[in-house]
Amino acid sequence: MPRPELQAPPDIFYNEAEARKYTTSSRIIEIQARISQRALELLALPNDGVPRLLLDIGCGSGLSGETLSENGHHWIGYDISPSMLDVAMEREVDGDLLLADMGQGLGLRPGVVDGAISISAVQWLCYADKSSHEPRMRLKAFFGSLYRCLARGARAVLQLYAENMDQSEMIMTYAMRAGFAGGIVVDWPHSSKARKAYLVLTCGPPSAQTSLPKGKGEDGEMCSEDEESDDENQTVGIYERNRPRKKLKINKNGKGRGWVFKKKEQMRKKGYNVPPDTKYTARKRKAHF
Amino acid sequence: MRLLTHNMLASNVKGVTNGFPLRLEAEKWAEKEVELNADFLRHMFSKIEWKALAGAARAVGYGELPDEADASMLDSEDFLRRFHHALLEIHVEEGALVCPESGRRFPINKGIPNMLLHEDEI
């Protein structure tokens, strides 16, 4: 099965049938709750028991937002799929819901939000679903508006399934350009099944607060049986996972022909004018004097 | 949508420089009781645009908010109760949000504002 992101735009992919299937799967419910709990932990809100105003971006049917409510917080959920939002309404979630496209910006007053989470959604911005879609512009609009609406020092934690390193780099680049500090926390990096990547972003100048927490299982500790096993065949939004970094590392003798072909193909897909592949492609040039 | 969210939302339409507050046209709303949390209200107070809240509250028939408010009023239990009710207990179900500058209407259906922009508004 190809990734959902490659099958159809999100508002089409998450139609009524899919929205229901998604929200009635006990496995998905559990996985999303666990990821949301971890995202909330990474938000590192002050431990004073005061409820906060949070965003849930790509809130879907409210599985992620429910974790926020259970922890006493108020939230505003954004989603582009009317069917997912219908299910959320039916389930009487406590957050407020908006039918909106995060790639158009969030449309909030500056500095009012105490934190934002996004669970398994932001990778959708990397795909051009309409001829008018320019992923880079959409990432720029999204991160720019996210940065502006957060209070200084507030965090955004985005768990996402990038298709490859290029995507995660592109996403990270636009987050940094918007002014965020932060990085990626990877939980269970050694498990192909349980591996989860969280972009942890802080608004405002770098401080002690900005330092990243460690990912779970980073030092080789393995995750518990259940955390590993119930991710099997998961359809939460990813079918191919990030390859471990190692495989993409370049070898010492330069990047190789395969890499060049891949790169050229990517550039072609993006619409650049790229010379055809020939037997000369990526050959070493003779030294000229 | 509760008035809490209305108070945060601003129109995002291309070319609009001041998209706040969106005018609330409420046709149908419901009230739902929630537990009052004074800490949350105190935390939120500085972020709230009071005039917009009082105006939106009037649009749903709640005229019990003062026209102006300052932080000293947070000591009054009566004030907190009114603030709480306006902010969190009124749900707008049908109606529209209207951009103060461009006049663009964002419809609210089944409690959900449709904030999707058309291509020429981005």
Ligand SMILES: C[S@@+](CC[C@H](N)C(=O)[O-])C[C@H]1O[C@@H](n2cnc3c(N)ncnc32)[C@H](O)[C@@H]1O
């Ligand atoms: C895998 S679901 C996750 C839903 C929810 N966060 C959860 O944990 O159950 C991804 C959601 O992202 C939403 N989404 C995708 N692209 C979006 C966009 N551009 N703006 C807003 N939501 C989007 C989809 O409609 C879908 O509901």
